[in-house]
Each structure stands twice: as structure tokens, then as C-alpha cells.
Amino acid sequence: MKIAILGTGAGARQHATRLSTLGHEVIVGTRVPEATLARTEPDMMGTEPFAAYLSTRPGLALTTFAEAAEAGEMVINGIDGANAVTALSALPASALAGKTLIDYSVPYVYQQPGDAEHPWPTPWGEMPRLDPVDTDSLAERIQRALPSTNVVKTFVTQEQETVVNPSEFADGDHTMFLAGDHDDAKSAARRLLNAYGWNDLVDLGPLAAARALEMYAHFHTAVGLALGGRFGVKIVRGGSLR
Template sequence: MKIVILGTGEVCRVLAPALLSLGHEVVVGTRDPRKTMTGNPHYRLLAARHPELRLASFTNAVESADRSGLVVNAISGPACLDALVPLAAGLTGHVVMDVSSPYDWSRPDAVLDPVNTDSLGEAIQRALPGSFVVKTLNTLAAQVMPDPEVVAPDHTIFVSGDDEEAKLRVGDLLSAMGWRDVLDLGGSRTARATEMMLRMWIDASAALGTHLLGFKIVR
């Protein structure tokens, strides 16, 4: 499967190698490929380790996407809407796996925004009306996303989205990465709940002294 990852931050740097190891073709999208290669040493190291990765502008990466594959939104939450809106036409018909968080980590006093009455997942779906947005992997540290057994073999990962076939495609990928307990919460509105779990994740991480943790729904 061809997978386009938008964003070159930590999430990209853990997901891209994992997806390559599963046999997928991976294209990474960035605002300015030249600036990324000259000014982002972490991505440069990733590219050196995985020369099969192709780096392209956001527009060119989306143009290369396959509708039978996936586009992953791994752009920082506060910036992702501005980056995604110009790509809306090119993303029409594509499944967009959104792993972003509405939390500005650059601000010490940051809060979730939007929260409670809206979610970033819903805002992305509104911004991409022709796409099938599926929210997932946003309740975890980046390192745990492609490898749940870093924490435990059976903790829960959530999916939210309005299209059932899109959620099945994302669920298949999650299962291939080792997720055994994939819980479909329902429509895109349920992304409000998982996005608000970030506050619990932050406080639990501080209490436990580790960010390598997950949530388990016992039933």
C-alpha cells in the first residue's frame, strides 16, 4: 500500500520506518523539502537510514497519493488546518488518518483548543469535505503508535470517523502494527473524547515518570 505522511516531526520519524518494515511505500510531505533536508537534522538522519523514503512538498506528496492507500496527517495540531486547507481538492476521495492533537506544546500554559464542543478531528473533516477522516493514535506517545508492545500487548487504541470503510482500512493497518484491541467509538464527533484524553495522558505520565503508557478499556 502507498502511504503519504504529511509532516516531518517525531510522529513521522517513528511511523515511517514501521510502515516501511511492513512493506508499504512511504512518501513524506513537508512545506519546503530543501529546508527540511538542510535544517532538520532529525529528518536528515531518518532519510540516511531509509533512502527509500521520498520527500516532497505537501502538494506533490498529495498528488502522488493512491486512493487505495492512506494519507497520514502528522502535522502539528496548531498548524495542521492551515496546511491542510489548500490540499483539500487533492485529498478528495482519500482516507486521511489523523493522528494530530489540538495542543500547542510550545506554550507552557497551553490548553486544548478546540475542546468539549468541537474537536480538531471534526475541524479537519470539515476542512476536507471530500476526504474520509479517521482519528486514531492520538492518545499515545509517538514511540508507542507503531509498537503497542512497548507498553503492553493488549491496551486499547481508538478510531473515530464517519465512514465505515475508511475506519476498516485504518483498522487493518493498526492490526498489522500489532494493535489487538481496536475500539471503534463511532462518528467523527467522538474524536472530542479521545482528544480530551491528552490531559489524562500528560498527568499520568508525570505521576508514573514515563510517557510510555496506554489506556485499556476493560469490558
């Protein structure tokens, strides 16, 4: 399958590498390929320049967001949350029409030091806030901006290293979640997750549940900081709710 990945950050690279090993044709999209390839310094998270990554993976193609989306049969959105709606809305309507778009972006808003009324300090600075939150989600905003696209929210409750390789914890016996309004698109997302090695999948229902998945980001970070590293989450089923 031809799979487009929009974004060139560390998470996008995890998916590009894993999908390539699974035999998919991967097309990576960025806003301006020439600018992406010209960068020589690590990004804010210490990730090596994309040109260095690409040089060791000759089978990958780097092109614009629009060209990647047009070429992909399925699209994975790794564009940062602050810019995702704007960047996706700027694509030609034909690029994403009728396609499954898997969105794992988190709507982080990074603030200048001292801007937060009640700052949450972390080893890398103040925790960014979430916007939208509670009454809306980034995934829903993307779906409203792209009414002919089938948006699925998933991948977002784990670091992407774990998403593409769940077996690093408990032989893969932990849980991944998804939400969306289109059953066929959720089935496509489930097949991809199964290919990555996920067996315990929880369908949270309509895309409105993406609000919970995005808000989980803060809890996940808090647990990771407390444990000092990455981890998996396992849902233990009980009786039905009444």
C-alpha cells in the same frame, strides 16, 4: 500500498520507519523540502534534524505536502495541530478526494510563559492549552475543510512509538480507539492498526467523538508524568449502559 505521511516530526518518523518495514511505499510530505533538509539543529523536543534521519533510510522519499498527498493511497496527518487545517486546506482538491486521512494531531496552543491564567507547570514548561475543545475538535474542522476526504481520528491516545509497536506493553494487550463518519475509512484504519500489532480496538462512533480523544491528551500527559514514562491503557468491559 503507497502511504503518505504529512509531517517530519518524531511521530511521523515512527510511522515512516514502521510502515517501511511492513513493506509499504512511504512518501513523506513537508511544507518546503529544501528548508526541512537544511535544518541542522534538533527541534524543540530534541529530535534530530530530518536530514540525518533520512540519510539512514534511503528508501524514503521527501517531497511537498501536495505531492505526497497526491501520491498516497492513504494519508496520515502528522502536521502540528495549530497549522493542520490551514496546511491541508491549501492542498489541491484532487490530492485528498476520496481518500482515507488518518489524523493524530492534537490541537495544542503553545503560550508564552506567564500567559496562562492558571498555569500547569511541567518539566518542559507550561502545559499548552487545547483549542478547539469540548464543542468541536480539530478532526471535525479538518473534515469540514475537506468534505470529500474520509477523516478518521486515531493513534492520538498513545505516543507514536507505542502506536507503531504496541507489544512494548503487556505483549500488546492494551486498547486503541478510533472515531469517524466513514465506515470504509475506519476499516482501513483498523487494518493498519492490526498490522502494527493492535488487537483491542474500540470504535467510538462518529467523528464528534474525536473531541474526547483530543481532550484525553492532557490526562495522558498527567499519567505519564506521574509514572515517569510511557504506558498503555486497557479497557475492561463491563455491563451495558442504560
